[in-house]
Amino acid sequence: MATDPFFSTDLPAAGADTVLSVAQLNRQVGNLLEGNFSRIWVRGEVSNFTQAASGHWYFTIKDERASVRAVMFRGRAQAVSFVPKAGERFEFRATVTLYEPRGDYQLQVETLRRAGQGDLHEAFLRLKEKLAAEGLFDPSRKRILATMPRAVGVITSLAAAALRDVVTAMARRAPHVPVIVYPAPVQGEGAAAQLLQALHVAIDRNEVDTLLLVRGGGSLEDLWSFNDEALARAVAASPIPVICGVGHETDFTICDFVADLRAPTPTAAAELSCVDRLACLDQVSDLLVALARQQRRILERASLRLDRAMAQLVSPQQRLAQQRRQVGALQQQLWRAVCRHHELEGARLNLLKTRLGSALPPVARRRRELDALQRRMLAAGSRQLRAPQARLDAAALTLQALSPRKILARGYALVRDPRGELVKNALDLSAGDRLTLELSQGSADVEVLKTTGLL
Template sequence: MLTSDIFTSSTDRDVLSVSQLNRRAKQLLETHLPLLWVEGELSNVSQPSSGHWYFTLKDDQAQVRCAMFRNRNTLVRFAPRQGQQVLLRARVSLYEGRGDYQLIVEHMEEAGFGALQRAFEALKAKLAAEGLFDEIHKQPLPSLPKHIAVITSPTGAAIRDVLSVLKRRFPAIPVTVIPVAVQGKEAAPQIVRAIEVANRAGLFDVLVLARGGGSLEDLWPFNEETVARAIFASELPLVSAVGHEIDFTIADFVADLRAPTPSAAAELLVPDAEDWLETFAGYEILLQEAIERKLHLLSQRLEWLRTRLRHPGERLQQQAQRLDGLELRLVRAVDHQLLRCHTRLNTLMLRQKPLQPGLRIQQLNQQIAQHHAALQKNIQRHLRMQQQRLAEAVRLLQTVSPLSTLQRGYAIVSDPQQRVITSSRQVTPGDSINARLAEGELQCRVEKILP
């Protein structure tokens, strides 16, 4: 085969430039692939001063370059970060300058359940590090509550379960329902407010935060940081009864006790009235037996005292004699104490005479006057020194002042723009110049320039 058979002439080929090739590839991608959704992990996130975002979206097997321009990324409600799982709505394109295949992103959001789960784990780690989950902060529950407050939805199944169990086990305990939303954006602020109101009311001795089961999104108000901190700040013990037994929320970790269900919370809070009645019946029998034994012992003691009873007159005579003796001792003690006080008073008066506090005050006043005179003298001396230093500084300033030079017959020559002229080369004949003297200023015209 000849070489001429292998290579055809350039006129027989459809030759494209690189830019033409990239432009055709871009048109094919953008016209044949519609706007689509893509999920992946962010990496190489870059945010230059232009305001555009550039990053790579990847999974465990592949990656693709992405660009999100400023007019679209301003609508994103979070700051993208390395390793974040996101869901993108984008169109496929190609960057002609480098021939890079890329996605032009129109919309970005955190990827569903994964985002909530990461937020849950991040908040859990943060609060755990601050010690909000530590057992040392857990408050004991009352053995028999006097008044229970249940914070929950007034129409949900959770409150019906709690009230049913409380009525069955111990109906005498009063229960107050504080109604709140348990799902949606308004739930967390209402729960926080309810906890604060219950603490300020002064009516309750234990709180129950209850809700039925649901998805992670449904239970999210109980994973809010504001709710966790309100539970931690509660001065009343709080039982968390949120969701089913397999559901865990941040509120469960901060609460003083976590109940697997709302019904279980009611079981844990109050004892069974039937058990208490049986216990009281046993105590009644024991009390009756103890009273009978005590009465028998008192009856025996009364009989023994009756045999030893004497006439009360003898006892009164003994007490009268004892009272007379105590009276004499009291009189002698008072006289002795008065004598000691009088002697001590005389001694103190003798010690006081040489002290003469008036003389001491006079001496102190003289010292104050001397110190005042010395202070005035030091102030005057300091002022004279400062005046001398000021006069010396003025003299030195006048020595270096250009005005002093003018006084000796010199002048400062400048052009109309007030630029100082130091050389004849800066002017030409006919130019106007100014000459500043020690007194006044001259406007001159250059007639001739001498070498």
């Protein structure tokens, strides 16, 4: 009889009377299972799914004839981009283990994929790796979305619930932004080519600032049109920024990675395409308040400048009165200056007269002396009347002839410099010198035009 490999064990040799504890039995059975069922693939339907607070997944895998319990620990579950739902069919890669406390065997799941889609998943990973290596997922090449788009384009099916979600979200969030639909089927044969054509139409018409590539959730096969390489390259090369909102939050497609922004749902894609109208209004309101505040500051500063300018501004009447006062003050200053000049000139003239008087010969004293001599002569008697009288007359004539006044009376003049000194030599003078001429009757101020020495 051939030995069944599934039931071959390395149990230690024991006699018929060997007794094992339940724990020992379960441990040996667990070792047997783990050693013979290491990392197998099992296909089945999920039921009784529970996500514990610890993050572990507990569920049952069943088909039409049997079921088995399964567990997927938190570290493995976090690597899955979706949460399984009851009734969905998957292929599970797992290890067969035994839960020793109860003696129940279970599957310890490492990863899972949708049933029948293993090849699609492998193709998805290969294309993802290829495009990533070319840099199509690089964040540096992502375009910046317009915050205030003139219009938003939607590439999806006219019958898709995603279109209703987008239109509803746009009507609620930004009713002022037009929505232009570029219809194309989102699944089935030829859907990828028609999506690509709709994208080219949107680019050629250039009537929107943002494109939304959206559809609802589904299986990997349902979403496969959005994993098309040609469509992904066109999305990456689009001059119009593209937001990809395909499936649910846990669904990922190649278009999600190459798009400028990935939205978890079509509704979220619509919300990310533009700023909320209420937020815009609040921002505009804040800006208007800030603008009014700034204008008020500007007006206040201008008012202060105007007040200072008006304080410095003088009316024509005030300016004329101020100029009259200035003219009056200047006239007074001029009059005082003229009077002061006259006083100075008068004092100077008196000084010159005094100096001139002191410089003239003592005619009066000489006359007095002469009178005294005459009296003495008369008193001397008459013995020498004739001869002395003749000498006296002659002396009087001589004296009169020598008198400066007599000389001046004949047309001569005394010339004095500004210091009052007599000028005796023309060579001591220069053109432009001011002189005073003392005449027989009065005096005159003159200016030297030219000097000439004696030949």
